[in-house]
Amino acid sequence: MGVDRREFLKIAGMAALFGLGGKAAIDIFAPAELEASMEGVPLTKGKRWAMVIDIRNCLAQQAKNKDGCKACIMACHQAHNVPDWGDPKIAIKWIWQESFEHSFPDQHNPFIEENLRHKPVILLCNHCFNPPCVRVCPTQATFKREEDGIVCMDMHRCIGCRFCMAACPYGSRSFNFGNPRKAPKELNPNYPTNRNYPERSKGVVEKCDFCVELIAKGELPACVQACDKIKAHALTFGDLADPESNVRKLLRERYTIRRKAELGTEPNLFYIV
């Protein structure tokens, strides 16, 4: 008996799968390779900068003044020429405040203690150990530095596609909808506030970079310096890879939480509640 039509199609199909499309077929049937690609981002070699934010110290400082305290935000935005657009929809955020409930949606608790209810929490880029923004960037404009784990932006490369903004679960990235030089003058009387630091152009995404330019000089980030200057000591900056560092000591002694830790991004910002 010869080969019937049905048999022929079967043989031809299998031959095509393992013959011409052999490599592709193996890729399809080998999910292990796909899983391996999920690791993606290079691991931190050497230091791992991290920050511990003491919400209690911060709130104590906020309570001292009728208008709260914005020392760290002012210092950061002045140092980096971050303009105030006066519109939250297009606001540029490097460091900002949000209510406790919005900052930690996974800590939902309708009967939370009064000291934390609707209280402002300081937020900035988490400098994730496994940053999703870096994985999605098509030009590698945002990248994780191997030597210290800081998630940086290369503004020269950014094409403004905003994939990173969609990928970041923390809203730490802002898009320049306008040229910062055209920000309203009455809100930014002394702009640019720091003539030793560049501005950004329209159409790029920006975010906190842990003040890489200050760290290179051996100084603390601008926000930490500002907080220490008013003796609030709510922000502690240090090396997570060193077991004897200031941040590791704090983490050993105090109970801390991280934002959306269940997503597996491994944020490097820790909050003492």
Next chain:
Amino acid sequence: MYDGGKIIVGLIIGLGLFLSPFFYNAGKAAKAPDPELTPKAKEAKACVAPLKYMQESHFTLLDEWRQTVVRDGERYFKASDGKRYYKSLQTTCLDCHSNYSKFCLQCHDYVDVNPYCWDCHILPEEKK
């Protein structure tokens, strides 16, 4: 050919108009601008690299600086005479060469290049 004379005259006039800028500017080439040094730059005598290299390839150097600073975190440049410089267009280059219009702009205009450095990097205020 109908109206041959008119067509040929028209063609000659058209060609003449097309070429008129060449005739108009013939023999008077624009003078290459001479970058002006500020007193501070004159006093320093040496730039980060030899003059000829800076004239011909300053953009290569700047590109290398931007790559190594932003991506590799190497912030200092060792010049051939052993002097160390902080690699920064805005705070090192423009510190000496604070006369943008006379030092950068007139040459860039002459060769018709439009680098986008100044979209973000802030220029020093010039005395008019």
